[in-house]
Amino acid sequence: MSLINTQIKPFNATAYHNGKFVPVSDETLKGKWSVIVFYPADFTFVCPTELEDLADHHAEFQKLGVEIYGVSTDTHFAHKAWHDTSEAIAKVKYPLVGDPTATLARNFDVLIEEEGLALRGTFVINPEGQIKVLEIHDNGIGRDASELLRKVKAAQYVASHPGEVCPAKWQEGAATLTPSLDLVGKI
Template sequence: MSLIGKEILPFKASAYNSSNGEFIEVSEENFKGQWTVVCFYPADFSFVCPTELEDLQNQYAELKELGAEIYSVSTDTHFVHKAWHDHSDAISKIEYTMIGDPSQVISRNFDVLDEEAGLAQRGTFIIDPDGIVQAAEINADGIGRDASTLVGKIKAAQYVRNNPGEVCPAKWEEGAKTLKPSLDLVGKI
């Protein structure tokens, strides 16, 4: 079942705010009023996960400039997130909020929970300011994601939101030509 075009479901969770080293409570309301990237990953103190989260940190400044906030989520607790942040060279660079989902509610809400393993799959979601999912990507455990693609996806999603009736073609870049779907375009692309 696709989550595209659907509003995020309610949740409450404890999180580690990496920017100030504090524990905070997060809910679906934190994902509203701005663009949000939610990055699920299987587990702290693992192998592919730190490379992905560090890569996400490398894109953080540019995503913030676009008005987007990042949240990472695993089924570990917020305490484990802090311990990982304190002991990993890659994770110690992270400035975004790391949400603990030991109840697995958030992972189920986003349909990325591997029920047998009790871990989240590698899922990335872009949520608009209204709390509606605009993009989703889910990878197998062994396939790391490239966070640089999020910048272009956010720009395209923002353009489409601000320009009703226009769409962004493949490999669209900011400032490039868009399309206006109409009868005149049928069979001509």
């Protein structure tokens, strides 16, 4: 069964965020748009490139009222150590959530049980706590923050414009479609 349009499951975790350890829960995410980005592990290779790319686009996400949460099965202590030793991760101003019990990774169906690591899972969650976008990559394939930003904008547009849909490669300000009998076979 797909997780699309399902409610996120309850969770409680600790994140490293702006020099502090802070609680994060399903309730933290409600009331605003959120992006949860799972990655396999701290102190690895592809992961810092992705998290740095998100850090470089963080202000754009915030302008849309979106908070990003990076999640791995490492502890919040490991996140702090990585933040303190990596130039790329030092740029991260969004919460890095520890998931050492793999509760979140299981809840979002990205856990590789035999390794205790998460797949590269990306989830866009609306203010009501429903998953609107999900994408899961093999761990050898990095993600692109600008493409994620486009998907967030599309999800927000569709949420605020009932009856309209965003076609492939849609960009903010571009034409949308209104599904109807008149469009059948004409696209």
